[in-house]
Amino acid sequence: MVVRIRFHRISGSSVRLEKLPLAQGVASLLTPAALMSSILGFWCIGADFHWTNSFAISSGLLSHWQVWLGAAAVLQFCAYGLNRFGKPGRTAS
Numbered sequence: 689m690v691v692r693i694r695f696h697r698i699s700g701s702s703v704r705l706e707k708l709p710l711a712q713g714v715a716s717l718l719t720p721a722a723l724m725s726s727i728l729g730f731w732c733i734g735a736d737f738h739w740t741n742s743f744a745i746s747s748g749l750l751s752h753w754q755v756w757l758g759a760a761a762v763l764q765f766c767a768y769g770l771n772r773f774g775k776p777g778r779t780a781s
Contacts, residue, residue, distance in 0.1 A: 729756030
């Protein structure tokens with residue numbers, strides 16, 4: 689006895705077109721998150737130089753400005769990549 693299983697084939701372009709609004713929506717949320725992360729990083733730097741009041745997070749991993757600015761860079765890079773993915777007709781150079 690031979691059993692054949694057939695899968696419905698979906699072309700890559702139709703899958704990509706269905707995910708465009710999701711990619712653009714997530715990218716639009718990542719940019720403000722990167723901005724808030726950079727604001728917290730600069731606040732932490734200001735607290736280290738005693739230019740501002742003490743930073744809200746006094747201990748732990750999130751109490752360092754490098755973590756906040758690094759997170760801002762990663763978030764903005766992800767937003768840039770999702771924006772490039774979300775725009776139809778553009779190809780990577």
